[in-house]
Amino acid sequence: MEPVSQNKDDEIAEANDLDHLGKMIREARLQKGWTLEEAGKAAGIGRSTLSKIENNQTRPSFDIVRRLTKALDLRTPQLFVQSGPSDISGRRDVTLTGQGEPQDTPTYSHELLCTELTSKRMFPYISTIKARDVSEFEAWIRHRGEEFMYVISGELTLFTEHYRPLALKTGDSVYYDSGMGHGCISTSEEDAKVLWVSLE
Amino acid sequence: MEPVSQNKDDEIAEANDLDHLGKMIREARLQKGWTLEEAGKAAGIGRSTLSKIENNQTRPSFDIVRRLTKALDLRTPQLFVQSGPSDISGRRDVTLTGQGEPQDTPTYSHELLCTELTSKRMFPYISTIKARDVSEFEAWIRHRGEEFMYVISGELTLFTEHYRPLALKTGDSVYYDSGMGHGCISTSEEDAKVLWVSLE
DNA sequence: CGTTTGTGTTTCCTATAGGAAACTTTTCTG
DNA sequence: CAGAAAAGTTTCCTATAGGAAACACAAACG
Numbered sequence: 001m002e003p004v005s006q007n008k009d010d011e012i013a014e015a016n017d018l019d020h021l022g023k024m025i026r027e028a029r030l031q032k033g034w035t036l037e038e039a040g041k042a043a044g045i046g047r048s049t050l051s052k053i054e055n056n057q058t059r060p061s062f063d064i065v066r067r068l069t070k071a072l073d074l075r076t077p078q079l080f081v082q083s084g085p086s087d088i089s090g091r092r093d094v095t096l097t098g099q100g101e102p103q104d105t106p107t108y109s110h111e112l113l114c115t116e117l118t119s120k121r122m123f124p125y126i127s128t129i130k131a132r133d134v135s136e137f138e139a140w141i142r143h144r145g146e147e148f149m150y151v152i153s154g155e156l157t158l159f160t161e162h163y164r165p166l167a168l169k170t171g172d173s174v175y176y177d178s179g180m181g182h183g184c185i186s187t188s189e190e191d192a193k194v195l196w197v198s199l200e
Numbered sequence: 201m202e203p204v205s206q207n208k209d210d211e212i213a214e215a216n217d218l219d220h221l222g223k224m225i226r227e228a229r230l231q232k233g234w235t236l237e238e239a240g241k242a243a244g245i246g247r248s249t250l251s252k253i254e255n256n257q258t259r260p261s262f263d264i265v266r267r268l269t270k271a272l273d274l275r276t277p278q279l280f281v282q283s284g285p286s287d288i289s290g291r292r293d294v295t296l297t298g299q300g301e302p303q304d305t306p307t308y309s310h311e312l313l314c315t316e317l318t319s320k321r322m323f324p325y326i327s328t329i330k331a332r333d334v335s336e337f338e339a340w341i342r343h344r345g346e347e348f349m350y351v352i353s354g355e356l357t358l359f360t361e362h363y364r365p366l367a368l369k370t371g372d373s374v375y376y377d378s379g380m381g382h383g384c385i386s387t388s389e390e391d392a393k394v395l396w397v398s399l400e
Numbered sequence: 401c402g403t404t405t406g407t408g409t410t411t412c413c414t415a416t417a418g419g420a421a422a423c424t425t426t427t428c429t430g
Numbered sequence: 431c432a433g434a435a436a437a438g439t440t441t442c443c444t445a446t447a448g449g450a451a452a453c454a455c456a457a458a459c460g
Contacts, residue, residue, distance in 0.1 A: 035406080035407065035408085036407075036408060036409095037406090037407080037408095047407095047408080047409095048408095048409080048410080048411095051408060051409060051410090052409090052410095054408095055408095055409085057409095057410095061417080
């Protein structure tokens with residue numbers, strides 16, 4: 001229930017930072033070129049309900065909204081406007097080619113990107129993996145979190161626990177649990193370059 | 201309303217990928233050391249309602265959930281994660297060049313990467329930015345979170361609020377608050393390709 | 401011009417969300 | 431171990447979410 005209010009319209013309008021919710025949903029639906037009927041069916045809700053939602057004539061349940069976002073392929077966070085500033089609020093950090101912060105280890109040669117923004121949550125870096133021989137593969141790397149990798153150039157083989165070694169070419173990408181042991185070696189004549197983005 | 205079902209408990213359990221919602225909210229509340237009363241007050245809802253939500257005895261409205269996430273300072277996207285523990289423990293997901301899931305809009309042409317892993321936290325995708333003219337720049341894109349971009353090929357100009365437009369070449373990268381308006385256009389003859397990794 | 405068809409909107413009704421208060425359980429006291 | 435106080439749960443009730451169907455309004459036929 002809501003705090004008492006003179007009339008229904010006022011009440012809904014007032015308590016709603018969500019006025020735009022209906023608008024966004026309608027936009028998303030039209031974007032897909034769907035009718036109320038089609039969208040409703042895709043989300044498993046009635047077209048009358050959807051109409052009311054789009055016109056902000058109702059306060060839909062979380063459940064319903066979730067189904068809609070799924071069906072309409074909406075970015076959900078936008079629906080929660082509350083715009084609490086992130087810790088890098090209003091900021092950006094640029095790193096030009098080759099201008100990253102070098103970080104070398106015996107086996108890898110990293111170039112950390114965008115290191116100015118220390119409070120960011122993802123950690124992007126480029127690694128150069130030297131052309132070498134399979135026999136040199138040593139120990140699993142393992143650190144809590146998730147990791148995404150994209151092969152910028154060259155060819156390499158990715159090793160991860162629980163899986164077969166995987167041959168990767170330029171343009172391929174992998175997302176994995178970085179708590180799972182992993183490592184890679186170059187299988188091309190030249191060094192391979194990989195972009196990694198790591199998240200704790 | 202839900203499709204008919206024999207009894208209420210079944211119905212709720214069945215339609216709920218959201219069983220974990222109550223759990224998450226309870227966790228968040230206890231984390232803060234709050235009682236139902238306190239949390240309810242902070243969110244502007246009754247303690248009985250909150251109790252029912254935490255025990256999954258009700259399907260709260262979007263509105264109520266929004267207020268709770270705000271009060272409890274919860275990262276909302278997790279609430280939308282369907283099915284299962286929200287980690288990717290021991291898993292990996294590969295996307296070969298050009299094999300991503302296409303997602304086109306009038307202005308952008310995205311290729312979503314590693315979409316098999318639905319519970320991952322970062323969202324990588326490759327965009328092809330069509331070669332065109334500055335005058336065509338339209339509206340800011342804006343969504344809560346952080347974003348990292350890496351220019352795979354071509355040249356483009358990145359626009360972000362609070363900053364001057366920025367010319368980027370192949371190999372350059374930028375990290376920014378995606379809640380800040382942003383958008384880009386290609387400045388090269390050919391289309392530009394950009395790898396984005398987005399985090400909510 | 402009516403008829404059809406395909407859209408979105410508005411009733412109408414039932415199941416239920418959510419608040420207040422009764423009830424139960426746990427945690428402090430003395 | 432009282433008995434009180436504070437936490438959580440359940441009950442009861444009213445306002446309303448959401449589906450079905452009636453309604454409204456087009457555009458596309460004959």
